[in-house]
Amino acid sequence: MNLDLATGIGLRQPHYAQLLAERPPLGFVEVHSENFFHEGGASLGVLERTRAHYPVSLHGVGLALASADGGDAAHVDRLAALVDRIEPARVSEHLCWGRVDGRHFNDLLPFPYTGEALSLVAARVSAVQDRLKRPLLIENLSAYVRFRDSEMSEADFLAELVCLTGCGLLLDLNNLYVNACNFGEDAFDMLAALPLHAVGEIHVAGHAQTEYGLIDTHGSRVCDEVWALLRAVRAAGVRAPVLVEWDTDLPSLDVLLDEAARAADAGDATAREVGHVRAA
Amino acid sequence: MSALREAQRRFGAALAGAAGEPDALPLLAGDPVRNRALLSVYRATSVANAVAALRLAFPVCAQITGDDFFDALARRYRDACPSSDGDLNRYSAGFPAFLDGFGPVSALPYLPDVARLEWAVHEATTAADAEPAGGRLFAGLDADALARARLRFVPGFALLASDWPVADIWLGHADDAKALARIDLTSAQCAVVWREGWRVRVAALAPAAYALWQALCRREAVGTAWAAACAVEPAFDPGPAFAQALSAGWLHAIDFEEDVP
Known part of the structure; x- marks a missing residue:
């Protein structure tokens, strides 16, 4: 589905009624897939009604694709059923692991970027894509630690994964910025190393400053540096839709719509600048 | 044994409890003191996600026990019955049976x-x-x-x-x-x-x-x-x-x- 330069927000329970009543002009909405894995009930009904008015992006947090433990066939089946039901515009997951020896930590955990991990994740992504009969978008992770055994950067890992599987990239600019700050790297250099041609969706979000560095909380407004990254992505010609992610300390719908308008402005401003450059 | 599985086992043990941290630290690049703190951030997130799932499913139990006691119960449940599913909405099914035999709630016999x-x-x-x-x-x-x-x-x-x-x-x-x-x-x-x-x-x-x-x-x-x-x-x-x-x-x-x- 063509969502070029579209902007969206997360569909969250406190906003269900207002969003359906007012139907603000959004390009799409996004939900966490696992919150709709059940068979029926009010929230699934709201998602179906929302889907009648907006494209939906399904964003998974539980597949744990890099878990050495083995694939989670039941989880993939539930995702496939939801995909059939909602016919989403995008389906995405994270570049992370979460389960070992039968225990699931229900978090997005980092792992060493090795050849072994690449083979495993590529096989897993391919299997999920075959099951869903559509490409997955894989999101770059905010990781607070790095592994001694890593043989490549996350960007190189993702570039290889895109080559091996044909998957797309969910480019999370806040994650990128958080990692850049925490590891003392340049966010624009990190951006340039990613396979930007494969970006199918962009996330922007807020983070928190803690004594341990930046933590990816999705609980505040997007910072100026992340908006600058979005303008750089647009200037590089990436037209993928952008989502304002906000999960903790959820504000009123108006605040989210305001952030979505700022995300749209970043695209417009860049288009004007690029236009001026081309005209000159 | 795959190196990836071994790394995840050791990292996972540090998320299950602080006792696992010493074995996980050699996996990580950079300052061990800082890494130890960051492992505890990951552990706290995993605990908070499990506690939030239980709070969502058992709001009346939390009203009865008070939030602090309920959160402590949820942490003990996580220790005794860790999640095995990528969907946390399924995690709480075993909580009533856990309460049946759990001594600290014996003064609230109706709670299970x-x-x-x-x-x-x-x-x-x-x-x-x-x-x-x-x-x-x-x-x-x-x-x-x-x-x-x-x-x-x-x-x-x-x-x-x-x-x-x-x-x-x-x-x-x-x-x-x-x-x-x-x-x-x-x-x-x-x-x-x-x-x-x-x-x-x-x-x-x-x-x-x-x-x-x-x-x-x-x-x-x-x-x-x-x-x-x-x-x-x-x-x-x-x-x-x-x-x-x-x-x-x-x-x-x-x-x-x-x-x-």
Whole structure:
């Protein structure tokens, strides 16, 4: 589905009624897939009604694709059923692991970027894509630690994964910025190393400053540096839709719509600048 | 052993408890002091996600125990029964059984059954949508045919028999977090849970009606279920019970013996 330069927000329970009543002009909405894995009930009904008015992006947090433990066939089946039901515009997951020896930590955990991990994740992504009969978008992770055994950067890992599987990239600019700050790297250099041609969706979000560095909380407004990254992505010609992610300390719908308008402005401003450059 | 699995085992052990940190630290690049703090951030996130899932499913239990005690309970549950599923909405199913044998809540003996009722409510909330049978489900049936019939219930319909007034406790807490103080805790009670449209309902059931519905949920024939109710209350009249079921929308369909595979 063509969502070029579209902007969206997360569909969250406190906003269900207002969003359906007012139907603000959004390009799409996004939900966490696992919150709709059940068979029926009010929230699934709201998602179906929302889907009648907006494209939906399904964003998974539980597949744990890099878990050495083995694939989670039941989880993939539930995702496939939801995909059939909602016919989403995008389906995405994270570049992370979460389960070992039968225990699931229900978090997005980092792992060493090795050849072994690449083979495993590529096989897993391919299997999920075959099951869903559509490409997955894989999101770059905010990781607070790095592994001694890593043989490549996350960007190189993702570039290889895109080559091996044909998957797309969910480019999370806040994650990128958080990692850049925490590891003392340049966010624009990190951006340039990613396979930007494969970006199918962009996330922007807020983070928190803690004594341990930046933590990816999705609980505040997007910072100026992340908006600058979005303008750089647009200037590089990436037209993928952008989502304002906000999960903790959820504000009123108006605040989210305001952030979505700022995300749209970043695209417009860049288009004007690029236009001026081309005209000159 | 794969190097990736070994790294995840060691990292996972540090998320399960601080005792796992020393084995995980050599995996990580950079300052070990800082890495140790960051492992504890990951551990806290994993704990917070599990606690949040339990709070979502058991709000009345949290009202009864208070939030701090409930969070401590949730952490002990995570230690005893770790999540095994990528969908945290499924994680809490074992919480009532965990409470059964858990010493620190023995002063709140009704808590496990309140948790059972809340889990039934949680399941009903997300059960499949199904059209309830219309008011004419039994129309035109003679007594023999009715006695041989079996009933199917709408998804999410659930029954609970308790030594405690669980329905009163649940209903009281819907609008009053301190409801426990005014409930007579000495009475046993049966409860029924169902979904009316998108709204989950809870009601108390008389013991004979509970026996009737429980037998029907086990796929006993109506005649057998009626006998089970009469064993509890000899003069039991099923008419009002069936009228309640039809008006509340508990029933989905009726099967006769020739329909049953």
